[in-house]
Amino acid sequence: MSDTPSAKGQEFERTLDQSAKEVARFKRDRHSPLERIQHVLHNNPTLVPVIVLAISVIAFGLIAGGRFFSAFNLSLILQQVSIIGILAAAQSLIIITAGIDLSVAAIMVLMSVIMGNLAVFAGVPSPLAILIGLGGGVGAGMMNGWLITRIKLPPFITTLGTWSIFYALLLWLSGAQSIRGQDIDANAPFLKFFGFAFNIGGARITLSAILMIVVFVVLWYMLNKTAWGRHVYAIGDDKDAAEMSGIRTDRTLMSVYGLSGLVCALAGWASIGRVGSISPQSFYEGNLDSITAVVIGGISLFGGRGSIMGALFGALIVGVFRSGLRLSGVDVLWQVFAIGWLIIIAVAIDQWIRRVSA
Amino acid sequence: MSSDMTPVVQARGIVKRYGHVTAIDQSDFELRPGEILAVIGDNGAGKSSIVKAICGATIPDEGEILIEGKPVNFTSPIEAREMGIEIVYQNLALSPALSIADNMFTGRELRKPGWMGKYLRLLDKPAMEKFARDKLTELGLMTVQSIKQPVETLSGGQRQGVAVARAAAFATKFIIMDEPTAALGVKESRKVLELIQDVRARGIPIILISHNMPHVFEVADRIHIHRLGKRLCTIDPKDYTMSDAVAFMTGAKEPPAQDAA
Numbered sequence: 001m002s003d004t005p006s007a008k009g010q011e012f013e014r015t016l017d018q019s020a021k022e023v024a025r026f027k028r029d030r031h032s033p034l035e036r037i038q039h040v041l042h043n044n045p046t047l048v049p050v051i052v053l054a055i056s057v058i059a060f061g062l063i064a065g066g067r068f069f070s071a072f073n074l075s076l077i078l079q080q081v082s083i084i085g086i087l088a089a090a091q092s093l094i095i096i097t098a099g100i101d102l103s104v105a106a107i108m109v110l111m112s113v114i115m116g117n118l119a120v121f122a123g124v125p126s127p128l129a130i131l132i133g134l135g136g137g138v139g140a141g142m143m144n145g146w147l148i149t150r151i152k153l154p155p156f157i158t159t160l161g162t163w164s165i166f167y168a169l170l171l172w173l174s175g176a177q178s179i180r181g182q183d184i185d186a187n188a189p190f191l192k193f194f195g196f197a198f199n200i201g202g203a204r205i206t207l208s209a210i211l212m213i214v215v216f217v218v219l220w221y222m223l224n225k226t227a228w229g230r231h232v233y234a235i236g237d238d239k240d241a242a243e244m245s246g247i248r249t250d251r252t253l254m255s256v257y258g259l260s261g262l263v264c265a266l267a268g269w270a271s272i273g274r275v276g277s278i279s280p281q282s283f284y285e286g287n288l289d290s291i292t293a294v295v296i297g298g299i300s301l302f303g304g305r306g307s308i309m310g311a312l313f314g315a316l317i318v319g320v321f322r323s324g325l326r327l328s329g330v331d332v333l334w335q336v337f338a339i340g341w342l343i344i345i346a347v348a349i350d351q352w353i354r355r356v357s358a
Numbered sequence: 359m360s361s362d363m364t365p366v367v368q369a370r371g372i373v374k375r376y377g378h379v380t381a382i383d384q385s386d387f388e389l390r391p392g393e394i395l396a397v398i399g400d401n402g403a404g405k406s407s408i409v410k411a412i413c414g415a416t417i418p419d420e421g422e423i424l425i426e427g428k429p430v431n432f433t434s435p436i437e438a439r440e441m442g443i444e445i446v447y448q449n450l451a452l453s454p455a456l457s458i459a460d461n462m463f464t465g466r467e468l469r470k471p472g473w474m475g476k477y478l479r480l481l482d483k484p485a486m487e488k489f490a491r492d493k494l495t496e497l498g499l500m501t502v503q504s505i506k507q508p509v510e511t512l513s514g515g516q517r518q519g520v521a522v523a524r525a526a527a528f529a530t531k532f533i534i535m536d537e538p539t540a541a542l543g544v545k546e547s548r549k550v551l552e553l554i555q556d557v558r559a560r561g562i563p564i565i566l567i568s569h570n571m572p573h574v575f576e577v578a579d580r581i582h583i584h585r586l587g588k589r590l591c592t593i594d595p596k597d598y599t600m601s602d603a604v605a606f607m608t609g610a611k612e613p614p615a616q617d618a619a
Contacts, residue, residue: 013548226479227467230460234453244451246436246465304455 041353045298045306048349049313052296056317060324068327075203081293081319082208083108083271087286088293088311089215090263093256095294096223098236098303099148099155101257104264105286106166107140112268113170116179116278119188126190134265140166141261142254149250163287170280179278195273208270215263216312223308232256236303292339293318296346300354317342363391364427366532366563372411372421381407382418383587389532394554394564396574396595399584399607405567408584409534412565413445414438425531436465442530448537450521454510459483459490461509462524493527494519497553515546522553532563539573551577571600583607 031039041047061069087104094101111133118129140162147158184191194208223229231252234242243249272278297314299306318339325335369387373380381404389395399405410416412423414432423430425441432438435445452461468482468489469475475482491505499519509517518538525533535554539547547570554577558564568574574581575595583590583606590606591613605611 013544221478225481227469227481228479230456230464230467230481234456234460234464237453237455241449241451241453242464244435244445244447245453245461246439248436304453 038353038355041349045300045350045353046310046313048346048353049297049310049317053313053317053320056320056324060320060328064324064327068324071202072204073323073327075205075209077316077319077323078209078212079197079204079206079274080323081315082206082212083267083274083283084286084289084293084318085212085312085315086208086215086263086267086270087283087290088297088315089212089219089308090260090267091287091290091294092297092299092306092308092311093219093223093232093260093263094155095291095299095301096232096236096303096306096308097253097256098239099253100159100291100301101144101155101260102159102287103140103144103163103166104260104290105283106163106170107137107261107264108268108271108286109280109283110140110166110170110173110268111137111265112272112278113174113179113280115191115269116184116188116272117173119191120179120183121187123187126188129188130191130269133268134262137261137263137265137268138258139261141257141259141264144261145254145257148257149253174278174280176280178280181276184272184277191269192273192276194270195276206274208274211266211270212312215266216309219263219308228252228255233304236305238304289318292343295350296342298346298350300350301347305354314346365390365424366426367412367565368424368427369408369412370422372408372418372423374407374411374416374418380587382411384421385584385588387412387582387589388592389563389565390580392558392561392563393579394558394566394577396566396568396578396581397584398568398571398574398581398603403584403607404587405584406536407587408589409536409565409567412438413443413534439465439528442528444525444529444533446518446521446525446533446535446538448540450517452509452517452521455508457506457508458494458512458520459487459505461520462486462490462493462527466528489527490523493523497523497526497556499523513546515542515549518542518546518550519553522550522557526553526557526560526562529562532565533557534565534567536567537569538566539568539570547573571603575600575603583613585609 067073087108090104091101114136115129115133118124118132119126124132144155144159144162147153147162148155194211195206197204197206199205223232231242231247231249234245234247235249235252239249271283275282293314294311295301295314296317297306297310297312299308299310321338321342322335325338326332365388367387367389369385372382372385372387374382383404385404385408387408397405397409407416411418414435414437417433425443430441439445453464456464463486468485470480470482474480487505494505497519499516509520512520522535522538525535538550538554542550551573554564554566566574566578578595581593581595581603583593583603585607593603593606593614602611606613
């Protein structure tokens with residue numbers, strides 16, 4: 001039969017033996033320096049925020065002089081970014097799965113209000129009140145996760161809704177009143193645990209700053225050194241492919257949202273110490289600040305790319321800009337202006353890096 | 359390849375309905391040890407549906423499936439995978455930003471021995487990378503520069519190679535391949551066909567879904583022709599021509615009376 005295949009494959013494939021054997025090469029031997037930079041950044045997406053942080057610290061040091069570079073000021077920056085930094089860690093988890101969470105700050109403040117109400121007014125022992133608050137954070141996060149994985153709603157819309165819901169709940173629970181610092185000190189001083197600070201040679205380190213760093217290190221380990229972390233990245237990269245290669249994607253997503261809620265509640269506890277009181281009006285734009293830190297940190301909003309450590313550097317860059325511009329005597333509105341440009345430049349760099357071809 | 363051994367897969371009277379549509383209509387299916395069984399059929403004939411029913415991706419409404427003689431009721435492909443059934447999807451199911459080694463072990467990562475793995479759940483990256491490198495070398499695929507490079511930096515043929523190597527490394531029962539050469543050029547297709555034959559030589563049977571008649575006739579031991587939701591017939595590619603197969607598949611010609619095929 002004419003179309004019976006031979007051992008050598010199809011008729012038209014005979015000539016393959018004589019075909020050129022070298023593999024097609026599209027690589028030029030000489031890359032322009034810019035292409036090389038692009039390539040290095042593609043392999044190490046966290047390098048951009050590290051470089052920006054280093055440059056901005058040096059630049060503000062030169063402009064604002066010794067006041068900026070003092071150990072006290074640098075540690076103050078660390079203190080100031082600690083709460084938004086922890087929120088950014090929670091936000092990173094979600095953004096790596098190609099989601100977004102607009103409710104992080106609402107969960108945080110709601111849980112701090114619950115901890116405060118229970119410990120200060122209801123006489124619940126502080127550790128128990130804190131545990132309930134942390135559990136509430138897990139529950140709130142899992143509610144987002146449930147709506148996203150079971151009801152199949154897009155994360156943006158889901159968390160836009162739960163942001164309002166959690167915000168309304170916290171206004172209701174607090175009666176729109178702050179819990180004063182004196183009342184916390186008198187009834188439940190343990191709530192302010194993370195406000196505790198110690199001095200090392202002029203630097204003033206608060207426990208909330210240490211908590212932020214611990215949160216980042218633990219999450220970095222989970223994301224990079226465990227199977228769970230690989231699954232989180234795989235889901236953000238391509239959810240269908242992840243599902244087909246045997247990852248239980250919905251279960252993993254639920255755990256991501258639950259963990260993110262827990263981290264938000266931890267931020268809530270830390271915020272009581274940082275602020276000194278519990279205010280329902282605080283951190284209203286915390287969700288946007290956390291997204292800013294994540295984006296400046298080089299984590300792709302399209303998911304699956306970027307290191308969580310980037311968000312820490314992103315939060316620090318924002319803190320350095322605020323502090324540096326203030327010490328240089330620049331009006332607050334120009335600080336906001338500068339942060340806006342930072343976000344746009346960060347996203348533009350992300351797009352440019354992603355265009356790299358191997 | 360005729361043998362009197364128990365079939366690896368035997369399905370009888372499988373039915374799957376979606377509302378008013380009957381995707382599988384009382385279909386049978388049989389995969390024998392050590393063979394490459396090609397599944398061909400027109401678009402919409404239901405060849406993907408029947409294969410999905412076998413690997414647990416869809417749950418049939420009626421009928422029974424026996425794997426090595428034992429009845430099974432998979433509710434997800436993960437259960438099938440735990441039994442040693444691997445699937446190479448048409449779109450490959452790889453995560454582009456993750457490395458080759460990460461991709462090979464997605465969903466079955468190795469942990470470090472001892473407390474680091476048990477309590478800290480630390481991954482054993484060196485072991486996974488070594489395993490991935492060995493498997494790719496075995497299949498003659500180590501043309502990639504590094505096992506740590508992301509899959510998105512590979513060519514289409516190399517990606518297919520990674521997907522096939524992953525299936526070959528973990529399959530103990532059989533492998534399902536959905537259109538493995540559809541997106542590839544001439545040279546790369548040839549490479550994949552050689553890979554398929556390599557895998558069969560190790561004794562792992564393969565179900566090959568394909569539209570490419572020359573490829574099917576080249577590698578298949580038997581051809582399952584699917585038409586209108588059921589198995590029309592099974593033919594030996596040595597006894598028929600490609601035009602015969604197309605004629606059966608499209609209904610232009612009556613199928614041969616079935617003996618034990």
